[in-house]
Amino acid sequence: MAAMVVGALLLGGLALQTFSPEQFEDENAQGARSAQRVAEALNAALAAADNPQQTLNAFATSLRAPAAIAFVPSGADWQGAASDTYRGSVPAWFTALLQIPELGSSHPVAIRTAHVGDIVFRPDLSAEILEKWVGFLAIAGSSAALMLLAGLSAYFTTGSALRPLEQLGAGLTRMRNGVYDAAIPLAGPPEIRKSCAEANELAATLKRLSRDNRDLLRKLVAVQDDERRELARELHDELGPLLFAIRANATALSDPEAEGPPEPGSPAHGILAATEALQQANRRVLEGLSPVYIAELGLAASVQALLRNAQSQAPNLQVESRIDHRLNDLDGLLAQTTYRVIQEGVTNVLRHANATEMDVTATVNEDQIEIEISDDGIGLPQDLTFGRGLTGMHERARALDGDLQLCREQGKTIVRCGLPLDHHDAQ
Ligand SMILES: Nc1ncnc2c1ncn2[C@@H]1O[C@H](COP(=O)(O)OP(=O)(O)O)[C@@H](O)[C@H]1O
Ligand SMILES: [Mg+2]
Structure with a gap:
């Protein structure tokens, strides 16, 4: 859009440059002709006058007021003074762009073949230049405003047309998630x-x-x-x-x-x-x-028993655990699933990890149970394929709308499982 505005201005500038010299000449042709006639009339009057010098003085006095046509006694310079008259408040580059032609003219005045001065025509172009400048500003301003308006309306129209598509895209992304x-x-x-x-x-x-x-x-x-x-x-x-x-x-x-x-x-x-x-x-x-103990001992104690059993099977493994006692408040599928996830995670560490440390945490949060089993062992294989254990864990977690993640962070293999507390019980 900015390019369009600049283009329009350049085009306007070019038109001004092409047509304004001719226009200046046309507008001032009449003045130039008048100057010539005045000179002819003055020369004729001087030739016929008894006292030509007096006639000339009277004529010069009558033309003294600043005007386009003036009498300049011989020897005075008028070109330089005239060239500054049409600057005014218009920037110099604009005046230069107009390529103002040389419009002034001078016509000799003589008293009995002696050259006494000239009738000069020096048009004051400042009003015409100002008029062109104001016109140029008006066109430039209105075209910029028009383009801005067109751009804004295009922006809002396209935006409102695209919004439904954006909403559709966002909806499909939500579905994918x-x-x-x-x-x-x-x-x-x-x-x-x-x-x-x-x-x-x-x-x-x-x-x-x-x-x-x-x-x-x-x-x-x-x-x-x-x-x-x-x-x-x-x-x-x-x-x-x-x-x-x-x-x-x-x-x-x-x-x-x-x-x-x-x-x-x-x-x-x-x-x-x-x-x-x-x-x-x-x-x-x-x-x-x-896990027969869950109902009798409670989930927390059953998990502790499981960990003790793991410790006895792997005496060199350092087992750390933080088991939330509020796990005892759970029962049914949620308790069963929590136990199974920990059981499979721990069994995998014993079987596959070759670890020296194992850390098991199970916490009851506001809205979910968070289970984490981590070890400092060899890590999951590159081409990991789920066996019965991980598949079972995954299925159990999904059955309760939970999620299961396997990852390696800071040299530890971590199995993380979140089970929502408010899952809907199976019918
Ligand atoms: N803590 C772990 N450290 C290293 N590898 C593991 C760990 N847990 C699981 N794995 C890898 O994941 C594979 C699949 O585990 P799983 O589904 O429980 O089957 P299984 O234990 O019967 O092999 C294992 O064979 C093992 O390669
Ligand atoms: Mg296993």
Whole structure:
């Protein structure tokens, strides 16, 4: 727009430069002719006069007032004085731009062939230059104002036409980020209104699908937990008594005379040792399958027990923990999920991290539970693929509208999980 204004001004300047010299000449041609006639008349009057010097003096006195036509006695310079008359308040560059032609003229006056002076014509152009200057300013000002107005109206018109498109774009971005509730306002031309309405429909469908998906995940998690509980019950009720029976019978098989445990190396001792190992493995599997303590001990104590167990499995690992006692107020799926996430995170550190330190925190905030398991081990592999553990953690977190992040910060591998407290319970 600025370029257009400058262009218009340059064009105006060029037109002034081209046409104004001719215009000046036309406007002053009459004056120049009058000067010539005055000179002719004066010469004729002087030739006819008895006392020409007196006639000339009377004539010069009558023309004394500043005027375009004057009598200049011979020897006086009039050109320089005249050239300054049309400067006034107009800038010099503008006067130069006008290329004012030489308009003055002089006509000799003689008394009996003796040259006594000249009738000179020196037009005062200041009024005409000022008029052109004012015209130029008016055109420049109004064209600049017009362009500004045109620019402003284009800006506002385009802005209001683009706003619905911007809102549509923002709505689609929200949808990509999983926010489906804020509807896109229906505005703008019919095609855009239609697109906005369809995008809103799409958001409603995505919201429904996402809810279905979450419900399915919840059911999946619940089914998994039920199965694990069932399996744990079977292992506990069926395998437990049988192992106990084997143990008792192995003891009875050994020399009935001998007091105390069977002798090392004897078959009975072998059976007893194997049975004990089986019982221990059974207890470990049972613990993994079903966190039976949550209901009895509360979540915080169950997590502490889990950590103690981890410590006993890895005596060289330094385990730090901050477990919020308010976890005990939780129950149901939320408590189960919190326990499982910590359990899987800790198991992964023991299995994969090769760490010297492990830090476990679980805090209950205003609106969510924050879980963090960090270790100073080797870090997640470059080509990490989720196994059953991380997949299960992820599914459990999503089932409760929570989120799970795995990252490496300041030499630590961190598993972070946020579980909202106000999740909607599965129907
Ligand atoms: N704390 C950790 N440090 C290093 N690697 C880890 C850690 N946690 C998980 N991983 C990597 O992530 C992979 C997937 O873990 P997961 O899904 O629990 O399956 P699994 O433990 O059965 O291998 C692991 O095989 C391991 O390579
Ligand atoms: Mg694992």
